Amino acid sequence: NAGVMQNPRHLVRRRGQEARLRCSPMKGHSHVYWYRQLPEEGLKFMVYLQKENIIDESGMPKERFSAEFPKEGPSILRIQQVVRGDSAAYFCASSPPGLATYNEQFFGPGTRLTVL
Amino acid sequence: SQQGEEDPQALSIQEGENATMNCSYKTSINNLQWYRQNSGRGLVHLILIRSNEREKHSGRLRVTLDTSKKSSSLLITASRAADTASYFCATETGRRALTFGSGTRLQVQP
Numbered sequence: 001n002a003g004v005m006q007n008p009r010h011l012v013r014r015r016g017q018e019a020r021l022r023c024s025p026m027k028g029h030s031h032v033y034w035y036r037q038l039p040e041e042g043l044k045f046m047v048y049l050q051k052e053n054i055i056d057e058s059g060m061p062k063e064r065f066s067a068e069f070p071k072e073g074p075s076i077l078r079i080q081q082v083v084r085g086d087s088a089a090y091f092c093a094s095s096p097p098g099l100a101t102y103n104e105q106f107f108g109p110g111t112r113l114t115v116l
Numbered sequence: 117s118q119q120g121e122e123d124p125q126a127l128s129i130q131e132g133e134n135a136t137m138n139c140s141y142k143t144s145i146n147n148l149q150w151y152r153q154n155s156g157r158g159l160v161h162l163i164l165i166r167s168n169e170r171e172k173h174s175g176r177l178r179v180t181l182d183t184s185k186k187s188s189s190l191l192i193t194a195s196r197a198a199d200t201a202s203y204f205c206a207t208e209t210g211r212r213a214l215t216f217g218s219g220t221r222l223q224v225q226p
Contacts, residue, residue, distance in 0.1 A: 031212065033213065033214070041219075042204055042218045043204070043216040045214060045215065056211060056212070059213065091159065093159075093214075104149055105149075107151075107158045107159040107160075107161070108158055109157065110158050
């Protein structure tokens with residue numbers, strides 16, 4: 001039973017380019033979350049999705065960032081026109097159906113985005 | 117301070133000693149979770165404690181939760197060099213999104 005998969009593990013982009021980060025949740029998990037971690041800091045929540053639905057995007061910057069979790073395939077976090085401040089580690093997590101009270105989130109290895 | 121704030125920020129101990137990390141939070145929670153992160157790696161889930169629980173054990177880990185003080189502690193007994201990592205607490209408040217503190221960096225000297 002594979003864990004949460006993320007790719008690529010490392011991504012280098014120049015300012016103004018687009019970054020696409022992919023996340024495949026654990027088998028049987030229907031909830032996906034994206035978090036961002038700046039160096040020497042904790043993780044900050046960005047967005048929570050279920051299949052074909054964005055449930056909570058309160059942590060997403062209003063511009064340039066979007067996320068989706070289609071019926072088929074991985075969840076995608078898309079950053080348009082990247083800037084140096086977008087350089088960070090982006091982590092995806094998933095959890096199974098059921099009450100949040102009882103379910104931990106399982107994290108992927110992260111994608112480290114570097115904007116030159 | 118923000119929801120889920122760890123204390124101390126950094127801790128250095130000798131192998132075999134116990135390590136205690138504390139976490140304070142501000143709002144009511146459904147559960148509180150502790151995670152470990154090795155340098156440059158992803159997060160590993162350690163333990164989840166629900167708001168109606170006061171203490172949980174898992175191997176060398178002991179977690180307590182005091183909802184009246186809005187605080188939790190993580191105790192690692194008989195520490196090993198391999199325990200060297202950053203430790204984060206995260207709170208879940210009913211929105212499913214976890215709120216993380218800035219972490220405690222633990223260094224275990226062999």
